[in-house]
Amino acid sequence: MTGVRTALVIGGGIAGPVTALALRRAGIEATVHEAYETPADGLGGWLQVAPNGLEALRILGAADTVEASGRPIRRTIIADGRGRKFGAYTGVPGLPPGRALRRSELYRLLHDHAAAQGVRVEHGRRLDGVEETDDGVTARFADGSTATADVLVGADGIRSTVRTLVDPEAPGPAYAGLIAFAGRADLTVPGPPDTMHYVFGRRAFLGHWTGPDGRTVWFGNLPRPEPMTAAQAREVPAAEWLEVLREAYADDVPGGDLLRHTEAAELSAVGALEILPAVPRWHRGRMVLAGDAAHAPSPSSGQGVALAVESAVQLARCLRDLPDVPAAFSAYERLRRDRVEKIAASAARTNSRKASGRLARMLMSVTAPIAMRTFATPRRMFGWMHGYRIDWDETVTP
Ligand SMILES: Cc1cc2nc3c(=O)[nH]c(=O)nc-3n(C[C@H](O)[C@H](O)[C@H](O)COP(=O)(O)OP(=O)(O)OC[C@H]3O[C@@H](n4cnc5c(N)ncnc54)[C@H](O)[C@@H]3O)c2cc1C
Incomplete structure (x- = not known):
């Protein structure tokens, strides 16, 4: 004592x-x-x-x-921007x-x-x-x-x-090279509601899950060399960020749809991702x-x-x-x-x-499914x- x-x-x-x-x-x-x-x-x-x-x-x-x-x-699914699953896993048994x-x-x-x-x-x-x-x-x-x-x-x-x-x-x-955003889309992604999805898209990462009201809650990480504080990120009008994010996720599934169904009022710019x-x-x-x-x-x-x-x-x-x-x-x-x-x-x-970058992502989409299966x-x-x-x-x- x-x-x-x-x-x-x-x-x-x-x-x-x-x-x-x-x-x-x-x-x-x-x-x-x-x-x-x-x-x-x-x-x-x-x-x-x-x-x-x-x-x-x-x-x-x-x-x-x-x-x-x-x-x-209870479940996590990892996929690429085309909707191809790298892997799906349930939680650790017994936890x-x-x-x-x-x-x-x-x-x-x-x-x-x-x-x-x-x-x-x-x-x-x-x-x-x-x-x-x-x-x-x-x-x-x-x-x-x-x-x-x-x-x-x-x-x-x-x-x-x-x-x-x-x-x-x-x-x-330290800055992790990513700017974080969070939002809610007026859209339900089909599938069980107790599942977290991580999508390594063509240009940026997006996580999403079904919130308690059935709408999709999402969080995105946009690569950007210069850091930005939360205050600086909030100075940019949400409607402008929405345009940037719609462009970044345009070719991704379901990122493109989620961003199209997100209103500016439902978007928050969190700022630099730090470690x-x-x-x-x-x-x-x-x-x-x-x-x-x-x-x-x-x-x-x-x-x-x-x-x-x-x-x-x-x-x-x-x-x-x-x-x-x-x-x-x-x-x-x-x-x-x-x-x-x-x-x-x-x-x-x-x-x-x-x-x-794109090449590393392509490589990951080839190696990750093998790792997940083995x-x-x-x-x-x-x-x-x-x-x-x-x-x-x-x-x-x-
Ligand atoms: C975008 C984002 C997403 C996250 N997602 C997750 C997640 O999914 N899961 C997870 O586990 N974690 C997540 N985290 C991390 C999690 O939020 C933090 O690890 C957690 O909140 C740590 O809490 P803390 O009390 O140490 O710090 P804080 O929550 O920052 O609290 C610190 C407090 O100290 C006060 N304070 C500061 N300076 C002083 C002072 N000089 N005198 C008196 N008071 C002071 C502040 O006002 C504040 O209230 C996320 C973080 C971010 C930014």
């Missing part, structure tokens, strides 16, 4: 409330400090919580509510199906669950700096207020302030990183939320079981680093396939990623 009784969790997105919940389960009183004045209800598009994320949420008592609200995804839901809904469910368990979220608290002593850490906020606790967890996202306080040389997010390079230092003194602040494996992995929950649970176990803070933070990093970096590397390979079973491809389990009751050793 580290003797840690209190924690400041910086950031009230997804990782923040989940980390506070996990710490609370380990007997540590954690308060979340969020920069924005109001809750982020209604923000963000759709995402998928992978089976390993659901299992980690189960430890925190939050899986049932996510499973009840999210749409189960729950992943769940697709709006980020805003996931945010609300997790925040409500955390509040019901007694987690407090303080809004309007943008972290500016920290002061550490031998027995505590004090956070300074932009509004002039301060808060003190035994440890401070940076769950403040991919552009984390805590990461630079831990290590001023820490890397920031966080390996972060050399995860902790210093009484500060430690969690969620996207430590590991943002790029949306192409579908693992950001799952990894944030896994890390929250592992950090709490380490603080519960180990003799002091340095030992706990080192064990936490040891438990997590290889796994999150392997997932980020796999997402980086997916990103380069998405950004690749060695690429769901268990081999995803068992290690989706089958990750944490035993909460097992004691962590140094």
Whole structure:
């Protein structure tokens, strides 16, 4: 037992409330400090919580509510722009199906669950700096207020302030060469509704699935050498983006139809697709990183939320079981680093396939079906990623 009784969790997105919940389960009183004045209800598009994320949420008592609200995804089909299937696979046998839901809904469910368990979220608290002593850490906020606790967890996202306080040389997010878009088409693609489709089209990648109202939810990644922030992407009128996207997907099945049946009001320009390079230092003194602040494996992995929950649970176990803070933070990093970096590397390979030229795509359309038919079973491809389990009751050793 580290003797840690209190924690400041910086950031009230997804990782923040989940980390506070996990710490609370380990007997540590954690308060979340969020920069924005109001809750982020209604923000963000759709995402998928992978089976390993659901299992980690189960430890925190939050899986049932996510499973009840999210749409189960039981099958994935990968195809090219002509509609030729590379492969189709069901989930890994024995694991729950992943769940697709709006980020805003996931945010609300997790925040409500955390509040019901007694987690407090303080809004309007943008972290500016920290002061550490031998027995505590004090956070300074932009509004002039301060808060003190035994440890401070940076769950403040991919552009984390805590990461630079831990290590001023820490890397920031890198551009993956793709601009992301999301939309909803007034069209139902025939087929079972619990199926996620990934289409490596002639010029760009498109994912789609049938939303709860029968309309098709899609997300596209357009290759582009220059990065573009979400704010810059939103400056371009949606009607102009729609023209660009209709052109990019014109010859693809079903991309062409989906874009023709998407209204400008149903289109969001998400901006640059980013990936966080390996972060050399995860902790210093009484500060430690969690969620996207430590590991943002790029949306192409579908693992950001799952990894944030896994890390929250592992950090709490380490603080519960180990003799002091340095030992706990080192064990936490040891438990997590290889796994999150392997997932980020796999997402980086997916990103380069998405950004690749026509020739590489043609080659993939020849080699991928052979791989799918021979060695690429769901268990081999995803068992290690989706089958990750944490035993909460097992004691962590140094
Ligand atoms: C387009 C897109 C699609 C995605 N799809 C998926 C998917 O299908 N599946 C999946 O698992 N993941 C997906 N992800 C990733 C997932 O959204 C993230 O991994 C997850 O939200 C991580 O949460 P977080 O809490 O670490 O960061 P965030 O959600 O970014 O939260 C960080 C919080 O910290 C606050 N903050 C920042 N700075 C400070 C400060 N100085 N002081 C106080 N507060 C601060 C912010 O306001 C914010 O509320 C996707 C991401 C994107 C961009």
